Amino acid sequence: MTPSSLPAVAGIGLRAPHYRQVMDTLPPLGWVEVHSENFFDGGMPLAMLQRVASHYPLSLHGVGLGLGSLVRPDGEHLAALKRLVDAIKPPAVSEHLSFNHSAQRYVNDLLPIPYTMASLAVIASHVDETQQALGRRILLENLSSYVEFPGNEMNEGEFLAELVARTGCGLLLDVNNLYVNGINLGTDVQAVLSALPAAAIGEIHLAGYSEGEGMLVDTHSQPVHPGVWQLYAQVITSIGPRPTLIEWDLDIPPLDTLQAEAAKADTILQGARHDA
Amino acid sequence: MTPEARWQAELLELIAHTAQQPDAALGLRPAGLAVYRNNYRVGLIETLKMIYPVTGQIVGEEFMTGLAREYSKQHASYSGNLHRYGGSFGDFLQDFPPAQTLPYLADVARLEWAVHRSYYAIDQTPLTASALTDIHPEQFGQLRFAFCDSSRALSSRWPVVSIWQGHQPGQTLNVNLEAGGEPALVSRHAGKVRVQAETAGMAALLLALQDGQPLGEAAGQALAAQDDFDLQAGLARLFADGLLSHYQL
Numbered sequence A: 001m002t003p004s005s006l007p008a009v010a011g012i013g014l015r016a017p018h019y020r021q022v023m024d025t026l027p028p029l030g031w032v033e034v035h036s037e038n039f040f041d042g043g044m045p046l047a048m049l050q051r052v053a054s055h056y057p058l059s060l061h062g063v064g065l066g067l068g069s070l071v072r073p074d075g076e077h078l079a080a081l082k083r084l085v086d087a088i089k090p091p092a093v094s095e096h097l098s099f100n101h102s103a104q105r106y107v108n109d110l111l112p113i114p115y116t117m118a119s120l121a122v123i124a125s126h127v128d129e130t131q132q133a134l135g136r137r138i139l140l141e142n143l144s145s146y147v148e149f150p151g152n153e154m155n156e157g158e159f160l161a162e163l164v165a166r167t168g169c170g171l172l173l174d175v176n177n178l179y180v181n182g183i184n185l186g187t188d189v190q191a192v193l194s195a196l197p198a199a200a201i202g203e204i205h206l207a208g209y210s211e212g213e214g215m216l217v218d219t220h221s222q223p224v225h226p227g228v229w230q231l232y233a234q235v236i237t238s239i240g241p242r243p244t245l246i247e248w249d250l251d252i253p254p255l256d257t258l259q260a261e262a263a264k265a266d267t268i269l270q271g272a273r274h275d276a
Numbered sequence B: 001m002t003p004e005a006r007w008q009a010e011l012l013e014l015i016a017h018t019a020q021q022p023d024a025a026l027g028l029r030p031a032g033l034a035v036y037r038n039n040y041r042v043g044l045i046e047t048l049k050m051i052y053p054v055t056g057q058i059v060g061e062e063f064m065t066g067l068a069r070e071y072s073k074q075h076a077s078y079s080g081n082l083h084r085y086g087g088s089f090g091d092f093l094q095d096f097p098p099a100q101t102l103p104y105l106a107d108v109a110r111l112e113w114a115v116h117r118s119y120y121a122i123d124q125t126p127l128t129a130s131a132l133t134d135i136h137p138e139q140f141g142q143l144r145f146a147f148c149d150s151s152r153a154l155s156s157r158w159p160v161v162s163i164w165q166g167h168q169p170g171q172t173l174n175v176n177l178e179a180g181g182e183p184a185l186v187s188r189h190a191g192k193v194r195v196q197a198e199t200a201g202m203a204a205l206l207l208a209l210q211d212g213q214p215l216g217e218a219a220g221q222a223l224a225a226q227d228d229f230d231l232q233a234g235l236a237r238l239f240a241d242g243l244l245s246h247y248q249l
Helices: A016-025 A045-056 A075-088 A117-136 A157-166 A173-182 A189-195 A225-241 A255-275 B001-014 B030-051 B053-059 B060-073 B089-095 B107-119 B135-141 B160-166 B198-211 B217-227 B229-239
Strands: A010-013 A032-035 A057-061 A090-098 A099-101 A106-111 A140-141 A170-174 A201-206 A208-211 A216-220 A244-246 B145-148 B152-154 B184-189 B191-197 B244-248
Touching: A016 A255, A045 A075, A045 B107, A045 B229, A057 A075, A057 A244, A057 B160, A075 A106, A075 A117, A090 A106, A090 A201, A090 B184, A099 B244, A106 B001, A106 B030, A117 A157, A140 A201, A157 A170, A157 B152, A170 A173, A173 A189, A173 A201, A173 A208, A173 A216, A189 A225, A201 A225, A225 A255, A225 B107, A244 B135, B001 B030, B001 B107, B030 B053, B053 B060, B053 B089, B053 B107, B060 B089, B089 B107, B107 B152, B107 B160, B107 B184, B107 B191, B135 B217, B145 B198, B152 B198, B160 B184, B184 B198, B198 B217, B217 B229
Parallel strands: A010 A032, A010 A244, A032 A057, A057 A090, A090 A140, A140 A170, A170 A201, A201 A244
Antiparallel strands: A099 A106, A208 A216, B145 B244, B152 B184, B184 B191
């Protein structure tokens, strides 16, 4: 039993340019995922999301809670997320293992946390608090990082494995993030993968990076790169089929381009089913 | 503070303040910090452009980018939800010297913020007139009301409603800036945000109630602002348009 009840097929990230087309034509999509914050509070966004959720399995993916911030989570943000989760009752709820605020300020980004025993204790308590508030298990996603805490005591995979053991949370494995970290930071991709408890992985993300100055930047603005497909196929062969999302957030192409990317993922997922 | 928490706090400051040089002990690769600094600035600027499209049309793309960049330097984000960023952009424009040649710009931005908040506001059951049937008529004057989060009245010395409407898709702009102020009411109906100009009397009634003043006081101000104001019709509209969420006696 995986920690999300999404189907183990490919889905797409549903973004504003496609809302109308999806609602009007209800194209065949395995499932869809949206960013939770875009549907906080109420009005037309929430009403539309309720309609989407009545046609497709829906995953709520948070980008703003910043559970890895070593100060208390924002109670107002958590309350807004709870209202949304209660209204939608989605098969999956996920957040990033990242930080975004201190006592002084917010930076609305997904910043890498120190992978130490001291931060593990604090962040585990934040995951507990979130799961208790929402009344459900959440999935935590690995990051693409461009800097690192110099005193890391373990890799991201070991840190996530500890969080799973302590809190019972599930994992969202972003294969592109892992690939990008391998290139940018020299992260040992295979070591991170082998540290992750396979049974906890409830969802997978795929996206395309772009090339910045001396860095691959996780812009979600491109097709999934061949190296990432290769790594994805390795993961699926190793852990079995998982719900897999095609994410595209910048220079968003026509819906059928996303569906074609999803079809590639479905081919790999089907291959793993035949081999099993 | 643990070394981990200090590292987080310092990284946040360094991302927001691009002129600051990082301490080598933080172990930050310059190319990595540059990615976050760029994300931060571009993210806030794009957020402001999304919330303030009419302001952007009035000043043009390039000037809007400059305004948003300057605002983002002065105003930190205070929420993990970017939809809450930028609420004081109108006040900023009021005081920012390069924007002074367009004296109505600040009020247009304030109206756009009200539209933005109305669109996302929480769903509430509006107060109906029948909720007041148990209240003795002699007490009506002491009633105070809370507005729904999706409702907001604004006053302006400028024809902001005509300016805003003239910049909506498919509309043509036909505004006489000397025509005087247009008080605005922003409200939401079946999810759609409505922006309309109000009479002086209705505006005075709405603004006084929004300010927390009792109904008797607000009615007096409405009649003082417009001597032929139809108070009965004005009060009926508060309920018919679903503007209020609670009352307090």
